[in-house]
Amino acid sequence: MTASDKTQNSAFLEKSIQHLEATGFEQIKADMEGYDIPKSYLRKGTDSKITPDIVAIKNGRKYYFEISLKSKKPRLLKSKWLFLDTISRMKSNRFRIITTKGHYKFTDMMLEDINLSNKEPIKL
Secondary structure (H helix, E strand, C coil): CCHHHHHHCHHHHHHHHHHHHHCCCEEEEECCCCCECCCCEECCCCCCEECCCEEEEECCEEEEEEEECCCCCHHHHHHHHHHHHHHHHHCCCEEEEEECCCCHHHHHHHHHHCCCCCCCCEEC
């Protein structure tokens, strides 16, 4: 999610965190009140920061989660997903997308556009 989308969709972010807790994830960090904020990455050349929506650990492995909801800035979202996927592969971590009803097609098209069609989104 982009920063502007986070304020509008905090309920879905909370639902996603509850789902992750129920499936055994620990040390959950999210950009939300009541949780630690995940590490941000500074984009060179610009002053923009990239922060994963949720970071959690399961069985000793770190997972980066991105919430996929329809956005007015799909290009920014695509670059964020590519960056997080690259970071996770470099450090032998995992990158997953979480989406919900009404956003499946948008998510699939975005993943196809950036050649990440091998990623299967978590559908809540």
